[in-house]
Amino acid sequence: MTLRVATVQPFTVPADLSANIAEHARLLRIADADLCVFPELSLTGLEFEAIAADDGLWLTPDDPRLEPLREACRASAVHTVIGLPLLEDGRRYIGSLVLGPAGETVATYAKRNLHNSEEELFDAGERQVIIEVGGRRLGLAICLDAADPEHPRELAEAGAEVYVLSALFSEGQEDRLLDQVGVAAGHGMWVVLSQYSGKTGGMAAFGGSGVWKPGGAAEVRLGGELSEWAYATITGEAS
Numbered sequence: 001m002t003l004r005v006a007t008v009q010p011f012t013v014p015a016d017l018s019a020n021i022a023e024h025a026r027l028l029r030i031a032d033a034d035l036c037v038f039p040e041l042s043l044t045g046l047e048f049e050a051i052a053a054d055d056g057l058w059l060t061p062d063d064p065r066l067e068p069l070r071e072a073c074r075a076s077a078v079h080t081v082i083g084l085p086l087l088e089d090g091r092r093y094i095g096s097l098v099l100g101p102a103g104e105t106v107a108t109y110a111k112r113n114l115h116n117s118e119e120e121l122f123d124a125g126e127r128q129v130i131i132e133v134g135g136r137r138l139g140l141a142i143c144l145d146a147a148d149p150e151h152p153r154e155l156a157e158a159g160a161e162v163y164v165l166s167a168l169f170s171e172g173q174e175d176r177l178l179d180q181v182g183v184a185a186g187h188g189m190w191v192v193l194s195q196y197s198g199k200t201g202g203m204a205a206f207g208g209s210g211v212w213k214p215g216g217a218a219e220v221r222l223g224g225e226l227s228e229w230a231y232a233t234i235t236g237e238a239s
Contacts, residue, residue: 001134001136001235002233002235003133003135003136003233003234004032004033004034004035004231004232004234005033005034005036005162005192005211005231005232005233005234006032006033006035006036006037006229006230006231007036007037007192007193007194007209007222007229007230008036008037008038008039008194008209008227008228008229009039009195009196009197009207009209009222009226009227009228010023010024010027010038010039010226010227011023011198011226011227012039012042012043012044012045012200014044014045014047014050014201015045015047015050015054015057017043017044017056017057017065018065020042020043020044020045021043021065023227024042024069024072024080024082025069025071025072026072027227028069028072028073028076028078029072030076031076031078031080031229033078033231034078034133034134035079035133035134035164035192036079036080036081037080037081037164037166037192037193038080038081038082038166038194039083039166039167039194039195039196039209040083040094040111040143040167040196041083041085041094041168041200042082042083042166042194043082043083043084043085044084045200046168046200046201047201048117048118048201051085051121052121058085058086058092059084059085059086059087059097060086060087061097061105061108066099069082069099069103070099070103071103073099073101073102073103074101074102076101077101078101079098079099079100079101079133080098080099081096081098081140081164081166081194082096082097082098082099083095083166084096085122086108088108091110091123092121092122092123093110093111093122093123094110094111094114095108095109095110095111096108096109096140096142096166098131098140106131107129107131107140108129109125109129109140109142110123110125110126110127111124111125111142111143111144112124112125112126112127112128112142112145112148112151113144113145113148113151115144128140128155128158130155130158130159130160136161136234137159137162138161138162138163138164139152139160139163139164139189140164141155141184142165142166142167143165143166143167143168145165146167146181146184147176147180149183152183152184152187152189155187155189156184156188156189160189161189161190161234162189162191162192162234163185163187163189163190163191163192164192165180165181165191165192165194167193167195168196168200168201168205169195169196169205169206169208171204171205171206174206177193177195177208181193181212182216185213185215185216186215186216188214188215190211190212190219190234191211191212192211192232193208193209193210193211193212194209195207195208195209197209197224197225197226197228198224207222207224208221208223208224209222209230210222210230210232211230211232211234219232220232
């Protein structure tokens with residue numbers, strides 16, 4: 001059973017939903033994959049001051065402004081994981097929205113582990129989320145979640161075969177990125193990481209998105225280029 005995945009380093013226009021939705025939709029329409037993964041808060045960037053000041057930057061799962069992304073998923077028959085400021089059940093999250101190949105909402109996930117600065121603006125998520133794509137079980141994670149060793153362990157014990165991580169690792173955190181990928185891969189899961197390249201929220205990221213095999217060997221990695229793809233085919237059984 002195989003699953004073709006694509007991890008993306010898009011160019012995110014700071015706090016510009018319209019521009020970023022259009023670019024995400026463009027990328028989804030040319031995706032040659034079963035699953036396409038974008039970074040943390042990819043529809044706005046990590047622009048916390050702007051997000052705090054503008055209620056219009058928050059999105060519900062059924063927000064009509066997301067329709068171009070749904071249309072793009074239908075056009076390419078692709079699943080996607082998109083990062084957004086998520087408004088759900090009266091709470092505000094750093095969220096992931098999973099759309100399916102019919103444009104449907106498959107799941108939402110809320111970041112469980114927040115930085116101190118994030119706690120002032122966002123609520124912490126309280127649940128683990130596993131979705132099924134192409135017969136494979138995928139566990140969702142956002143950035144600091146991966147720094148908590150219990151997070152990937154719980155997902156692996158719940159049957160996840162792939163750890164899907166949307167993140168921002170800033171310059172100087174290359175070792176941290178590899179350590180966190182290694183923990184998840186050490187539980188026998190594939191790891192799919194999408195993170196930023198360039199600046200967002202005043203932080204400079206170095207790219208390096210990619211896919212790692214169970215055990216931690218890199219299958220494919222990007223450099224620092226923007227709007228670049230890393231493709232990999234997940235095969236066999238997770239070990």
